[in-house]
Amino acid sequence: MRTFIIKANEAHTRPDFKLSDLPGTSGRIDILCRFLNSAFLLSHGFRKNVRAWLLLYGPPEPPKAIRFEGSRLKVRLNPDERSTARLIMKALKAGEGLREPGKEVEVYPGLYVSNRTFEDVIRLTLKNSALYYLHEEGKPVEEVRFPTNVAFVLGDHKGLGPEDEMFLDGIAERVSVGKKSYLASHVVAYINIFLDSLPNPP
Ligand SMILES: C[S@+](CC[C@H](N)C(=O)[O-])C[C@H]1O[C@@H](n2cnc3c(N)ncnc32)[C@H](O)[C@@H]1O
Secondary structure (H helix, E strand, O other), X not given: OEEXXXXXXXXXXOOOOOHHHHHHHOOOHHHHHHHHHHHHEEOOEEOOOEEEEEEEOOOOOOOEEEEEEOOOOOOOOOXXXXXXXXXXXXXXXXXXXXXXXXXXXXXXXXXXXXXXXXXXXXXXXXXXXXXXXXXXXXXXXXXXXXXXXXXXXXXXXXXXXXXXXXXXXXXXXXXXXXXOOOOHHHHHHHHHHHHXXXXXXX
């Protein structure tokens, strides 16, 4: 089982953005769409063994946590950003008015929204997965021995802040795919392809 978690510092938490201008109006939800594309899509296929969390911290109602559960997802994820952004919009719409922090609403089978925080999701994930923080200065990915259930945390265009990093210290090993700073979606694609190449892939 593979889990990918991305914290999006400015991603809007209401469906108030334009599908025709995601980078300019949504707080970079376009990055989240590409992230989902890399997490789930194969050419002519879909990775059912993947769970992805989008943690949105932009205006006006942060936080919102959107969970895509590959094993249960019934809606189609397409390669284009626009249709994926529409799913995110649907989830944000379903999450409007949510008050209880722990309550998750099912938007479609396999797609959920809640008010869970970054810390809530990390704690939940740690219950059944080894946690890795994807970071340029981490241990080279080729040197890590991955167990059956793995979870990877990434930042968005701003990266993770010092408080998030402090929270992850001691609970998430830093892992690198290279010294350069790559696009979040490229890092996820690289990790998926690297894990696929292992004799017993998670
Ligand atoms: C700051 S990068 C760039 C975001 C970019 N603007 C985009 O469109 O995706 C996003 C995240 O990718 C991860 N990342 C980038 N380069 C990496 C590397 N060489 N090794 C491991 N993780 C990396 C980090 O978690 C980082 O916070």
